[in-house]
Amino acid sequence: MSMRRIFDNIESEKDAQRLVYLIHLYTEKGEQGEVTWLKDQALKALIYIGTVEQLFRTFDYAPLFVTWSDQTRFVNVSMEAEAILEKLIEAKIIERLRLSTEHYRYIFAYRVTDRAYVREIPMEIKREVENVYKCPVHSILYEVHFTEHIEPQLICPKCEREKEIIHNKMTKIRARNILDAEQINFISELILLSKFLREKIEV
Numbered sequence: 001m002s003m004r005r006i007f008d009n010i011e012s013e014k015d016a017q018r019l020v021y022l023i024h025l026y027t028e029k030g031e032q033g034e035v036t037w038l039k040d041q042a043l044k045a046l047i048y049i050g051t052v053e054q055l056f057r058t059f060d061y062a063p064l065f066v067t068w069s070d071q072t073r074f075v076n077v078s079m080e081a082e083a084i085l086e087k088l089i090e091a092k093i094i095e096r097l098r099l100s101t102e103h104y105r106y107i108f109a110y111r112v113t114d115r116a117y118v119r120e121i122p123m124e125i126k127r128e129v130e131n132v133y134k135c136p137v138h139s140i141l142y143e144v145h146f147t148e149h150i151e152p153q154l155i156c157p158k159c160e161r162e163k164e165i166i167h168n169k170m171t172k173i174r175a176r177n178i179l180d181a182e183q184i185n186f187i188s189e190l191i192l193l194s195k196f197l198r199e200k201i202e203v
């Protein structure tokens, strides 16, 4: 049986499989197999963590001005992930629901519709995804929680420990760092500015 392919590029295809499996893990709940929807805000936080941990090989993130709960703010969003999501919706592998909030804004939610696609995802891809989103001690999925400041947190429901990634052997990254975008944006602007100045000076 050959797997349905959506992308010409094999790396993008694998990232699409990782993304579908991630959505599957967070929507396929309950013993009766009832399906829930994964809200965009939680998905963005999960993708951010997966990108920092280099689970998604073709993803990067950049600050984007988006709707975040009842606010509009800078969030570290992966444009590659957004593009793959669009393609997966077109291919009817995942489904997107538009919900209106009490503040008359719209939010999206996702779930997997093509279960055959999920079944055919290679075991090693599934394991890679589970290694990122499951507590290593309890082997259960981290839950996505939001603080009163709408900061996301990935927390193990059993030991209540928050997922942390040690980045470049020194910086601790947690899901809430998805909101550090303004700062990152500011720093990158400073770097650009200093580069610009140096070039000016060299001339």
Ligand SMILES: [Zn+2]
Residues within 6 Å of the ligand: 135, 136, 137, 138, 139, 156, 157, 158, 159, 160, 161
């Ligand atoms: Zn745990």
